[in-house]
Each structure stands twice: as C-alpha cells, then as structure tokens.
Amino acid sequence: MSKLNSRIPEGPIAEKWTNHKNHMKLVAPNNRPKIDVIVVGTGLAGASAAASLGEMGYNVKAFCFQDSPRRAHSIAAQGGINAAKNYQNDGDSVYRLFYDTIKGGDYRAREANVHRLAEVSGNIIDQCVAQGVPFAREYGGLLDNRSFGGTQVQRTFYAAGQTGQQLLLGAYSALSRQIGLGRVKMYHRHEMMDLVKIDGKARGIIARNLVTGELERHSAHAVVIASGGYGNVYFLSTNAMGSNVSAAWKVHKRGALFANPCYVQIHPTCVPVHGTNQSKLTLMSESLRNSGRIWVPKKKEDAEAIRAGKLKPTQIAEEDRDYYLERRYPAFGNLVPRDVASRAAKERCDAGYGIEANDTNEGVYLDFASEIKSKGKQAAYALGDHDPSEERMIELGKKWIEEKYGNLFQMYQKITDENPYETPMKIYPAVHYTMGGVWVDYNLQSTIEGCFVTGEANFSDHGANRLGASALMQGLADGYFVLPYTVSDYLANEIRTGKIATDSPEFDAAENEVKETIDRFLNNNGSKSVDHFHKRLGLIMWNKVGMGRSEQGLKQAIEEIGLLREEFYKDVYVPGSSDEMNPELEKVMRVADLIELGQLMAVDALHREESCGGHFREEHQDSEGETLRDDENFKYVGAWEYNGSDSKQSTLHKEDLNYEFIKIAARNYK
Amino acid sequence: MSNSVLFKSSIAKKYFMALTGLFLCTFLVGHLLGNLQLIFKTGEEGRRAFNEYAYFMGHNLFIKVLSYTTYIALIVHAVDGIMLTIQNKKARPVKYAYNNPKANSGTASRNMAILGTLILVFLATHMANFWWKAKITEEIPLHSLVKTVDYPVGQNPATGEMITKPIEVTHYLNTNGTYQQFKVKDPSTGQEQKLFEIKNKHEFYDLTSHVKIGDGYKDLHTVVMTFFSKENSSALFGVIFYVISMLVLGYHLWHGFASAFQSLGLNHPLYMPIIKKVGMAFSIVVPFLFAIIPVIIYMNH
Amino acid sequence: MASKFINITLKIWRQKNSKAKGALETYTLNDVSTDSSFLEMLDQLNEQLINEKQSPIAFDHDCREGICGMCSLYINGRAHGPDTGITTCQLHMRMFKDGDTIYVEPWRSRAFPIIKDLMVDRSAFDRIQQAGGFVSVNTSGRTMDANAIPIPKADADKAFEAAACIGCGACVASCKNGSAMLFVGAKVSQYALLPQGKVEATDRVLNMVRQMDEEGFGNCTNTGACEIECPKGISIENIARMNREFLKGALTKA
Numbered sequence A: 001m002s003k004l005n006s007r008i009p010e011g012p013i014a015e016k017w018t019n020h021k022n023h024m025k026l027v028a029p030n031n032r033p034k035i036d037v038i039v040v041g042t043g044l045a046g047a048s049a050a051a052s053l054g055e056m057g058y059n060v061k062a063f064c065f066q067d068s069p070r071r072a073h074s075i076a077a078q079g080g081i082n083a084a085k086n087y088q089n090d091g092d093s094v095y096r097l098f099y100d101t102i103k104g105g106d107y108r109a110r111e112a113n114v115h116r117l118a119e120v121s122g123n124i125i126d127q128c129v130a131q132g133v134p135f136a137r138e139y140g141g142l143l144d145n146r147s148f149g150g151t152q153v154q155r156t157f158y159a160a161g162q163t164g165q166q167l168l169l170g171a172y173s174a175l176s177r178q179i180g181l182g183r184v185k186m187y188h189r190h191e192m193m194d195l196v197k198i199d200g201k202a203r204g205i206i207a208r209n210l211v212t213g214e215l216e217r218h219s220a221h222a223v224v225i226a227s228g229g230y231g232n233v234y235f236l237s238t239n240a241m242g243s244n245v246s247a248a249w250k251v252h253k254r255g256a257l258f259a260n261p262c263y264v265q266i267h268p269t270c271v272p273v274h275g276t277n278q279s280k281l282t283l284m285s286e287s288l289r290n291s292g293r294i295w296v297p298k299k300k301e302d303a304e305a306i307r308a309g310k311l312k313p314t315q316i317a318e319e320d321r322d323y324y325l326e327r328r329y330p331a332f333g334n335l336v337p338r339d340v341a342s343r344a345a346k347e348r349c350d351a352g353y354g355i356e357a358n359d360t361n362e363g364v365y366l367d368f369a370s371e372i373k374s375k376g377k378q379a380a381y382a383l384g385d386h387d388p389s390e391e392r393m394i395e396l397g398k399k400w401i402e403e404k405y406g407n408l409f410q411m412y413q414k415i416t417d418e419n420p421y422e423t424p425m426k427i428y429p430a431v432h433y434t435m436g437g438v439w440v441d442y443n444l445q446s447t448i449e450g451c452f453v454t455g456e457a458n459f460s461d462h463g464a465n466r467l468g469a470s471a472l473m474q475g476l477a478d479g480y481f482v483l484p485y486t487v488s489d490y491l492a493n494e495i496r497t498g499k500i501a502t503d504s505p506e507f508d509a510a511e512n513e514v515k516e517t518i519d520r521f522l523n524n525n526g527s528k529s530v531d532h533f534h535k536r537l538g539l540i541m542w543n544k545v546g547m548g549r550s551e552q553g554l555k556q557a558i559e560e561i562g563l564l565r566e567e568f569y570k571d572v573y574v575p576g577s578s579d580e581m582n583p584e585l586e587k588v589m590r591v592a593d594l595i596e597l598g599q600l601m602a603v604d605a606l607h608r609e610e611s612c613g614g615h616f617r618e619e620h621q622d623s624e625g626e627t628l629r630d631d632e633n634f635k636y637v638g639a640w641e642y643n644g645s646d647s648k649q650s651t652l653h654k655e656d657l658n659y660e661f662i663k664i665a666a667r668n669y670k
Numbered sequence B: 001m002s003n004s005v006l007f008k009s010s011i012a013k014k015y016f017m018a019l020t021g022l023f024l025c026t027f028l029v030g031h032l033l034g035n036l037q038l039i040f041k042t043g044e045e046g047r048r049a050f051n052e053y054a055y056f057m058g059h060n061l062f063i064k065v066l067s068y069t070t071y072i073a074l075i076v077h078a079v080d081g082i083m084l085t086i087q088n089k090k091a092r093p094v095k096y097a098y099n100n101p102k103a104n105s106g107t108a109s110r111n112m113a114i115l116g117t118l119i120l121v122f123l124a125t126h127m128a129n130f131w132w133k134a135k136i137t138e139e140i141p142l143h144s145l146v147k148t149v150d151y152p153v154g155q156n157p158a159t160g161e162m163i164t165k166p167i168e169v170t171h172y173l174n175t176n177g178t179y180q181q182f183k184v185k186d187p188s189t190g191q192e193q194k195l196f197e198i199k200n201k202h203e204f205y206d207l208t209s210h211v212k213i214g215d216g217y218k219d220l221h222t223v224v225m226t227f228f229s230k231e232n233s234s235a236l237f238g239v240i241f242y243v244i245s246m247l248v249l250g251y252h253l254w255h256g257f258a259s260a261f262q263s264l265g266l267n268h269p270l271y272m273p274i275i276k277k278v279g280m281a282f283s284i285v286v287p288f289l290f291a292i293i294p295v296i297i298y299m300n301h
Numbered sequence C: 001m002a003s004k005f006i007n008i009t010l011k012i013w014r015q016k017n018s019k020a021k022g023a024l025e026t027y028t029l030n031d032v033s034t035d036s037s038f039l040e041m042l043d044q045l046n047e048q049l050i051n052e053k054q055s056p057i058a059f060d061h062d063c064r065e066g067i068c069g070m071c072s073l074y075i076n077g078r079a080h081g082p083d084t085g086i087t088t089c090q091l092h093m094r095m096f097k098d099g100d101t102i103y104v105e106p107w108r109s110r111a112f113p114i115i116k117d118l119m120v121d122r123s124a125f126d127r128i129q130q131a132g133g134f135v136s137v138n139t140s141g142r143t144m145d146a147n148a149i150p151i152p153k154a155d156a157d158k159a160f161e162a163a164a165c166i167g168c169g170a171c172v173a174s175c176k177n178g179s180a181m182l183f184v185g186a187k188v189s190q191y192a193l194l195p196q197g198k199v200e201a202t203d204r205v206l207n208m209v210r211q212m213d214e215e216g217f218g219n220c221t222n223t224g225a226c227e228i229e230c231p232k233g234i235s236i237e238n239i240a241r242m243n244r245e246f247l248k249g250a251l252t253k254a
C-alpha cells in the first residue's frame, strides 16, 4: 500500500468538496461531548478549528506556548486576506482565485485542495464580518479591497496594516466564547513535547507546563496540529521568536511524512539587516507594493556613493533610477509574486547596485514619492481643488499614505530612525513563510491516523510559492470550514472508544523519552548558548539553502549541519532546571528539531533538480535568470519519512500531482 | 443583578463620584454668589443683604433640601473616594522601585485623594468657624443696629422748643423686613428699657402679651468680618489658610471637573475639548473668587 | 544609520518564581549597539550571563515587531520605556546614552502576578474576554453576505482603532490605580460601534466589567496615563463609551 493516498474525491473540480461533504460521516450531537479533541496551536488555523469543534460539542483541549491564544504569530500578518468575492467587479471568480493560486505556486500544489480553498474563501469574509472584525471600508460603508502580488484583480480584504491581528482577534473571540462556555479548555504557556500513538492512531500528547515545568499527559480521540511555520530555521526571519517546528517535527518523528521542506518563501520587502545582535527581521507588508515603486541606481557609482553616505536617494535623478521590476515585468510590474521580486532584488545587489551599507550591501529602495503625489492630487480633486499646488498634493498624499499604511511607516521609522514619508524605504528580502510542512491528504489528515495538521504547519495549498494574503485565507478556511467536517468524519468511528486512559505504556514511554531529552540537555554542561548554535544554523541555511541554491552549496550544507548537530549535542549549555520557567530549555528543545529539519531541507533541495517557486536552483535558470521547472521529473510532492536524527537517512515518497482542470504552463509575469 | 451592579461595580463607583462631584460644583457656585455679597455691597446694605441671604439659605425649604443633598453628596463623595483609594492601593501591592508618572499624567489627577482630604480638613475648620456657630451653638449675635436719636423729653416752656436728649435705640432686623426697635438706652443715665424680649435666641416676644412678634436675623456678616479683620489677632493666619485651601480646591477641580464628564461617559471628540476648557476656567475662577474675599476683608478692616 | 556603541548599567528585577521574594540586581553591559532594540540588548546581557554560567533573565516576548503584545517591561519608570507609541520590542537603544543607568521592572499589578523575573501572568485579560468579548455567532460561515450591512466608514474606523489593542497590559502597569479600563473599554467599544456587536452590547459590558472587577484591577480615576503609555494609542474615549454602555446596561437590565 502506498503511504500517500491523497483521498481526493471523484468528480468535477467544482463539485468535489460539496459531494465529499455530503458523504462524510457525522457524529450525533449527543455523542460529541464523549469525544476529546486536542488542538495544538491557537493561531488562525488552530483557534478557528478549536472554536468550531468546541461549538459542535466536542470536548476540546487547546494548547499554545504563549501566554494567550491572542499572541500566536498570525497576529503579525499585515497585508490582508484574499477572497473571491468580486466586490470590485474586476473579473474575479472562484476559478480565477484557484487558478492564480496554482499558478502562483508554480504548479506544485494539489488542485482539489486549492479549489476548495477558493470556494470557501468568500464565507471567511462573511464569517469574520459577523464576528465583528473591523475590515477597512469605503465611504459607502462597503468593504474595501486592495491588490496583492501575482494577481490582476483586487480581492484582498484588509484592516490597515494589521489584518492578521484583526482576524486572529476574531478567531480568538470565537475561541474565548467557547472557553467561557466550558467547551474548550485552554492550556496557555504549555508546549507540546510529543505525540502519543496507540495502535497506530494519534491518541494524545505530552505537554510541558512552561510555568511549573511539569510534564502533563493529555489523551484525545484526535489530535490537530496547528503549530505554524518553521522560518526560524534561518534564525533571522520575519517569524516571531517562538515560532518553531517542534510540534510538527514530533509528529514527523512519530511517522507522519514531511512534505516539500525546501519550499521557503523569501519575502521581498523586509527591513534590511542592520546593527549587530539583530534577533529578527521585520516585514514591510506586500501591500506597500501597491503604492511603492522599487528601484536601485542605474549607475554603480551612485550606489557606492549612497552606501558611503555621500548621496541621498532623493538626489538621484529619475532617469538614473532603475525600476527593475517594471523594466523586467511590465505586465505585473512591482506586483510580481514574491519569489520573483526577491530574486530580482538579489540579482541587482549581487551585481553591485545594492544601497544598504551592511556587510553584504543588500538593500533596494521602495519609493512612495510618485504615489504620494498622485494620491494627493486625487484627494485634492475630491475636495474640489482642481489645481492643487505641489505642496498641497504632497500634504494630502502623505495623509492618504498614513491612513493606509500608517502603522507600517511608524514601525519602519522606529527601527531605522529614518522617515519613510520623506525618503524611500530601504528593503531587502527575508525569510517569511514555509510552504513545506507535514504531508496531509484532502481531509488534512497526516499519514498518522487521527492526526490532522492545518495552517502553515501542513504542506498546504501553496505549492512552491504562496501568494500574498493566502495564508490567512487557508488557516481560517481549514479551521472553520474544512476540519469540522473531516475531523467529524474520522471521529464517527470513535464514538464507542470511550475515554482514553493516560496510564498506558505508550504514554509512559513518551513521557519518559521527553524527560530523558530534557535531562540530557540540562546535564550537558557544555560551553555555548543555544542561540550560538541557532545563529550558526541560520547562517548555513541562509547562505546555502536560501534564495539561490546550488548542488555544491547544498551538499556542503548537509555536511555542515550534520557536524553542527554533533557539536550542538556535545557543547550546548542550558542553565536552570526542568521544574521552573526556563526559556533556555524551551529554546534548546526547539533548536534540536530545527537542526534536523534544516538538514532535511537541504536534502530535499538537493534532490529537487529544478527551479520552482521559492526553490531556486542556480543550475536551473534561463538566460534571463527566470526559473526553469522540470515538470517531466518533478511534478510531485516530495514527502519524507523520518529515519533518525540524521536527515540524510530520510526516505522520499512521492505524491504525483495531476492537473486535470488547469493547463500547466511556464509561469510568466511579463 | 442590576441593582447590585449599580452599587458594587467599579464603574458605578465612578458614576457616584462624578455625580456628587458635579453636584458639589453647583453648590460651590451658589455659595460663591452669596459670599460675593461680602465684598460687593458695603455698609449696612451689605450686611443686611448678606444676613438676609444667609437666613434665606437656612430657612427656604427648597434650599434646605438642597443643603441636605449637599451634605449627603459630600459624604458620598468622600466615602466613595476613600473606598476607591483603598481598593486602588490594593491593586498594586508591590510598588515600582523607579516610577516616572510625571511623564504620563497630571499632578492633580494623581493626587485627588490627598487633595480631597485636605479639602475635607478645610471643610471641618470652615464648618467649625461658621456653620457650627450658626447652626448648632447659635452663639451668633442677632443683626442689630444701634441708632442714636434725639429723644424729646419735654418742651422748653420758655421757648416752646423741644428738649431732646440723645438716646440709643437698638434695632433688630426683623425677618418681616422691618427694623424692630428692641431697646432704648439713655447714655447719660445708662437706663435701659426693653421693648420686647428674645426667646430661643432669635424669636421676639411681646413683653406683655407674650405673643411672638417676629424673628431676628443672625448677624453672620459681622462674624465673618471680625474673623478676617485685622483686629483679630489670628485673622492673618485664617486668611492664609483660606487662600491655600482654595488653591487645593482649584487643583482638585482642575482634574475633577472634566473627569466627571469622562466618568459619566460624556466624552466626545467635539465636546471634550470644550468641557476641558470650561473645567479649567471653573477650577481657576471659582476658587480665585472664594479666595479673594477674605483677602479683601482683611485689607479693608 | 550610524551605529554607536554604549556602555550601560542595568538594575533589573529578579524573582525566582511567583512565591519567591524579588530584588533589583545590578548588571553592567558594554558595547551595546544603539541600533539594537531593547530586547536585543537583553539578549546580549543574557548571552553574557549564560557564558558566565549565571541564570539568564526571563522576560516575555515573541513577535518583536510591536503586534503580539507579549513583551512588557517597566523601563525607567515607564511602561514600554521612554518612547511613546511603541512596545518594548520596538524601543531602540538609541534612546539611551552612554553611561546611563536603566531600571527594568515587571508590570506591577495584583491582577498580574509575577511568574519569574520580568514575566507576569496576564491571563486575567483572557478571562475578561471570555466573559463577553465576542459576538455570539457560530462559525458556519453562512451568516449573511459580508456587504449585507453597510457600516459607516467612520464607525468602522473607530471600531478598528479600538480593536488595535494588543492586550499588552501597559495601561494597567502605568495606571496609578492598576485599572484595566482602557483594555476593557477598547474591547467593549469595538463591538458597541459595529451593528454586529450591538445585539449583545448590554450583556457584554456588564459581564466584562464584572469579570474585570473580580480580577482585582483598580478603579479608573481618569488620570489618562494609560492613553499616553498605550503603544497603540487607544483613546480614553473608549472608556467613556464603556461607561455609557454600562450605564445603559445597569439601568435597563433586570
């Protein structure tokens, strides 16, 4: 039996989900309170799932490592959420969203999942509005939209630059309601340490109470993992400091396959690395590319002078600027997908046109001057001034910008001490999102029965590159509208199981393993901090498994990470004890998993001898530096089976991707 | 539930604070208007006006109700304030080792409890000086006026001229508005003759029929004037104390006035700036006017 | 961005757990880049402590871009430090001078017990939210079309401004009364301003205020400190709105 049965329902693409829903099994309301479900993670994906399952009547236990569900990393999403509502009447449709997503993902996503996502996208907006999520509105009182990269329609709903926050708070409010009603029990400041499997089925988890250090056993009839992405394998990323792979990795170690780990999204618009001791990178939302134009100087001398502080960007004449995205991709211009924009920035900087005076001269400009003027002019007209002065236009334009992006501009100014209303922003790509993750079937179930994975933690619907504003959409779609059906379908067979005991040998063994690992680290008596290793891992990953990857680099990375792992286990020092709040202990457990994952990413990247989406193999590009996909040999999901901490030993399983409803073609944004 | 909510909840406490506070503000205005007569009218006219006003305040039913409401408001305001303060202290059992509240809030707003307590102390002495005397001990002299008139004692048989002799006639101001002659005194002989008698400290009774013929006004005006006049050795101290107290009151109002509106939910971007300005003006003008009264009395007497 | 390096002295509150007695400890830290954020400075100090085999300082943080509300810290007498409109993780060391002594303390409130060092337990906020900070709508997605009820832009904008609260607790920390009115007021306002939230507005405000009082927060005396220190600029207008809503509720609810 093949390990990978994607369980895609039969039938035409537009009817698959409806038919499937009609035929899935149900659990009667009176049986639901007898069934326990664990949800690990309360970001958009987890909170929406836990709220929905709680609302249905299941006994839900939800876990997060932060002090509140409201702090999950989803809160940081800025730009917006897509939905095929076509409120703007610009030709959008479910099909188009489906098509854009598949194409944006460079034809490496599963058609059926993506179509389902597009189908339910509209309901997300309805749901959120009903929950009191304050989306941006137009003067007529109806919802406003903006556009995001990789699309030619305006389908992105937003709440200033804080869309993720507002959506998460919406999901958090739904979750809070269920907690208040006693249907969900929330375990905050708790970290899942392992999955417990009994007779091949996911039956519970071992969690650590981060305040007391106690290990706890929790049993359930199904476990949902919604633990987010693993961008922190690069140390510097736009992810929150606590984002990690551990929950997903533990599931992987227990037998779930891990798919496409090498697909990493490098976001083009982040604040460049500056200063020493930097701990993370900050995203400047993609929505800014609606209004900003990206450029570097045309002349190398100018770039050098800027880096040396002798020239200011505002002093560079219009004709001496290279708006390289508009030049290379006239059809999409500054709104090409993220991977394309990122590589283009790297190309310019590698060629010596970078403008930031950091170690690597990595930085390009994102300039709002033209937008300020044109929006100022519009605003002046709206106010009845048909011949506005330059100053008036700039003044009104800045106001417009402030209303749209105020918080982002403020954030930028606080970090860099520069005023982006006056001088262009400096930006550079940074690690942002991970398309890879735990392999799941159409029902979002992993290869472990009863273990579902959702949100950024699964390998999801985004193929080799995610379009902006689609992660929020996916998280909520899965949590609100998919998992309640598919989890119920699974649980229908569990109504006779009864309460699952936590004193079984399986629970004993799992807890002991966790204890041993903790003790091992605490007694290690090494000499270097966890961060020391994390930073070194990050450097290897960024330089060799980053934006441009080569066979040689990847091979080196695999070896170097292997050595790093050995050194880590020998020489890492973890202060404190296990029976107290111990952030260093939390970190060491996470970094241990990140090291294994990092190596697997390199292994996966090495095996994938093509360029697609976020995975760019330098050997596979055309004369203009565009990606060269190899559909003949690599049109599949690469899912890895765990065979020990040396990820070189992992076994590859393939899920072939069949495009029945979309004609597969080279991705073209020109 | 709602009843208990209206009394127990933290927000309800704020309503009571605000309502009583604003009510006390209106009391201040009334009180001030009365007091201003102390300086704006002079002589017997001023004295009479003030004492009549004081009598009115003490006897009008509506005013009586109002004044009892004021006492209640004051007590509620103080007790509620004390309760809030105690609870608020409990809300932060461990203090900051280093705190810089100046950076985020006004001095007045942070010290309402202290300011309120000082005002309470002031009120206590104020009441003891005037209110206690006026209401409880009633050791206040009645509004009287001594006029010297030439009293005809006979006729000069030679000239037919009237022979007069200066005598002092003491008038008491009757609440019916007339000056009632009370007694006469012959300064040369020192002989006195009472025309009626006073019972219950302020009631006039006919000497013979023992019928009540009127009521006297208490002479609070004189009490105040002597209290603050230079002749009184402790007057300067009194004046300074009053002025400082009014400063304290001003500070209390500086925060309290606008704050009351905020507590009642009356914060609107259009109106709040106006309320704030009115509050500031109120907290300056009212205490200032209160304060200059003793100063002026002191200077003039 | 000319980065400079400064040397500083830190007085940091250390407390082993909620029950232990805490005290301010003094540390010196050299070569701090002025481009570092405040938390990166603490990372640097922790690295130094770990290398000296001392126990590192526990503090809460996650997103490090001012949105998750996880970071806290009372720095030199002010919540989130000397700058305004930002969280501690957005505070940069360029706000300090060479040779400065910096006091770092945890949020102090009875309702936020200390977990360790600079970490406090803010779950009281969650419980307030659970008491009524939601619209009781099931997650079927089949409610009504999102554009079925137009909402005046001004109301939507105000609701958004209120909803921008990150639940950090700086309002409580900086309030001399340890009051949580700004946090609760913001949540109550967000829903009170939207038609979807109006349906349950009365119950919501009564329940949330009851929970707030039970948690042991102090009473608001309108000092306005919260509004100044709130990293998201939440206005105390929201408190006034809650007061109105509460009055309405208290007077009409049997």
Ligand SMILES: Cc1cc2nc3c(=O)[nH]c(=O)nc-3n(C[C@H](O)[C@H](O)[C@H](O)COP(=O)(O)OP(=O)(O)OC[C@H]3O[C@@H](n4cnc5c(N)ncnc54)[C@H](O)[C@@H]3O)c2cc1C
Binding pocket: A040, A041, A042, A043, A044, A045, A046, A063, A064, A065, A066, A069, A072, A073, A074, A075, A076, A077, A078, A079, A080, A081, A163, A164, A190, A191, A192, A193, A226, A227, A228, A229, A238, A239, A240, A243, A244, A246, A247, A283, A432, A433, A454, A455, A456, A457, A468, A469, A470, A471, A472, A473, A475
């Ligand atoms: C800066 C930034 C901006 C973004 N902007 C956008 C955007 O505009 N539009 C868009 O669509 N997407 C955006 N994204 C992507 C999107 O925000 C994320 O992909 C998405 O929110 C992930 O949601 P999630 O629920 O899967 O995970 P998360 O929100 O990361 O939640 C993870 C949860 O898992 C818990 N957890 C993790 N491990 C454990 C463990 N071991 N034990 C217990 N609990 C655990 C955490 O506590 C947390 O609750 C952005 C991402 C970033 C970084």
Ligand code: SF4
Binding pocket: C164, C165, C166, C167, C168, C169, C170, C171, C172, C182, C183, C186, C226, C229, C230, C231, C232, C233, C234
């Ligand atoms: S109101 Fe402001 S200070 Fe208070 S929790 Fe919300 S964001 Fe923080």
Ligand code: FES
Binding pocket: C060, C061, C062, C063, C064, C065, C066, C067, C068, C069, C070, C071, C087, C088, C089, C090
């Ligand atoms: S760490 Fe998230 S707000 Fe500071």
